[in-house]
Amino acid sequence: MGMFKKKVKISNIYDNSKYFEADFWVDTGALYSFVPEDFLEKIDFEIIENRSMVFADGRIGRCPFGIVNFEIEGFENKIACPIVAGTKGSMFLLGATALENFGVEVDTVSKTLHPILAIIAGFH
Numbered sequence: 581m582g583m584f585k586k587k588v589k590i591s592n593i594y595d596n597s598k599y600f601e602a603d604f605w606v607d608t609g610a611l612y613s614f615v616p617e618d619f620l621e622k623i624d625f626e627i628i629e630n631r632s633m634v635f636a637d638g639r640i641g642r643c644p645f646g647i648v649n650f651e652i653e654g655f656e657n658k659i660a661c662p663i664v665a666g667t668k669g670s671m672f673l674l675g676a677t678a679l680e681n682f683g684v685e686v687d688t689v690s691k692t693l694h695p696i697l698a699i700i701a702g703f704h
Contacts, residue, residue, distance in 0.1 A: 588601065592624055596649065613664070620648070646665075
């Protein structure tokens with residue numbers, strides 16, 4: 581898959597004045613978005629739990645997990661999304677859960693995100 585970057589603003593779920601912006605790799609293979617812990621510490625990130633994760637290299641570990649506000653470049657919404665804190669110096673990854681929360685699909689050829697219609701189970 582051809583990965584590409586999008587600018588994302590991350591803010592504290594309770595205080596939007598605590599935020600940072602970074603270029604995130606769009607990674608549909610990652611369930612959750614991933615940010616180095618030192619960036620999350622700067623916005624007073626609240627850890628909900630330490631969650632077991634399988635890393636891309638096959639290792640299993642526990643990582644701090646919580647909720648922050650996301651704003652993805654090119655989209656107007658600010659949406660609360662789950663996030664995992666990685667070690668200092670780790671990558672910024674925009675994972676599948678955040679992409680689904682924003683209702684977008686990834687076009688790896690044009691390296692863009694496109695809005696999609698959500699599928700809702702049941703009948704109207």
